Amino acid sequence: MLKTLGLKIKELFRGNNLGKEFYEELEDLLIEGDVGANTAFRLVEGLREEVKKQGLRSREEALRVFKQQILSLLPSASLPLRRDTLNVFLILGVNGVGKTTTIAKLAYYYRMAEGVKGIVFAAADTFRAGAIAQIDTLADRLQVRVVKQLPGSDPGAVIYDALESAKARGETLLLADTAGRMHNRTNLVRELQKIDKVITGRIDGGTYHKILILDAVTGQNGLQQARIFHEAVKIDSIILTKWDGTAKGGIILAIGGELGIPISFLGVGEKVTDLKPFDPANFVENLLEGL
Ligand SMILES: Nc1nc2c(ncn2[C@@H]2O[C@H](COP(=O)(O)OP(=O)(O)OP(=O)(O)O)[C@@H](O)[C@H]2O)c(=O)[nH]1
Ligand SMILES: [Mg+2]
Structure with a gap:
């Protein structure tokens, strides 16, 4: 069974420091996982800025920010039906x-x-x-x-x-x-x-x-x-x-x-x-x- 993108991201965020390699690895993972170069770059740069702004120290804290960033990419989704019309x-x-x-x-x-x-x-x-x-x-x-x-x-x-x-x-x-x-x-x-x-x-x-x-x-x-x-x-x-x-x-x-x-x-x-x-x-x- 192939390791899923989610699993790989999870593993990466388990590590310690928030150095340059971390961001590079994250970007590579995202691109390999079909996220696409543009979106991967935007996500990683956004995370880097936010980590700096909030003065975060650990990958665990960064993960919280990363999840919010992903969520903000995804528009709300459901397709509700109206019952009074076609x-x-x-x-x-x-x-x-x-x-x-x-x-x-x-x-x-x-x-x-x-x-x-x-x-x-x-x-x-x-x-x-x-x-x-x-x-x-x-x-x-x-x-x-x-x-x-x-x-x-x-x-x-x-x-x-x-x-x-x-x-x-x-x-x-x-x-x-x-x-x-x-x-x-x-x-x-x-x-x-x-x-x-x-x-x-x-x-x-x-x-x-x-x-x-x-x-x-x-x-x-x-x-x-x-x-x-x-x-x-x-x-x-x-x-x-x-x-x-x-x-x-x-x-x-x-x-x-x-x-x-x-x-x-x-x-x-x-x-x-x-x-x-x-x-x-x-x-x-x-x-x-x-x-
Ligand atoms: N594993 C899996 N197979 C799927 C899924 N959805 C569709 N398939 C399979 O994909 C094949 C093509 O499905 P169709 O519904 O005929 O595709 P279509 O877009 O209508 O194809 P055309 O009419 O030829 O344009 C079938 O063998 C489906 O069983 C899915 O979510 N998972
Ligand atoms: Mg068809």
Whole structure:
């Protein structure tokens, strides 16, 4: 088992002095752990200044400051639903990150943990062969209504249908799947902007969140993906999947530090139950317990 970033940080802070080597080691650890050079530098410099300002002597005292710094990087995260109107979650992300699986997990979570009825899926990944059948199977298993058309049809039209029928039926949560791949990036961006316009134009006072799914294992690469999607449609929230498959985890700090986009959930496995709400305060406390 790889040592997690949290465990390594914890070990480092167990040492004695607060000399130059300590800060260098901390910066290296953070960069190796996917925090990214910019955020790592900012964190370490911020810590150095604060330690000096407060006249701290031990790493134990410095740890307290470091935790606060991390916490201040992480925007508040939850995605509460309004019960008196329709809530639309548009699920975005490149292929294979876990979009469709996460839709099933979200349906399960909101039904079980928050007692939400009236959940509907929009099968708007009409691009990949098999995508409609995949979400159909999940919907069937979860007993969720699904709005679909034929493969190759216009994703905007699928979402339009889903939105209008959900409003007419008084449903609470619409989860829209999208394709992670198009013929090229320009097409993908244009498609997403079209879908976004359809929802914005028909939401009628309901809530609308654009949620980007990122695979935690891809590290800094994920950050680049996030920038592209954020530029195209402005992302409201990120769900990090495959958290169970990485010992790094610094990507969470990079997302906070570089993009300032809140993380709402972590995917921690392949099962429908493997979705955990992300709580920044809890994360910062637990980070140094090795998660
Ligand atoms: N270990 C682990 N596997 C996950 C997690 N989330 C998704 N997966 C797996 O990742 C694979 C891809 O998941 P999908 O939900 O099909 O991904 P997608 O983004 O919809 O993919 P495309 O439709 O091809 O763009 C599947 O094998 C999932 O079981 C997670 O949190 N942990
Ligand atoms: Mg999919």
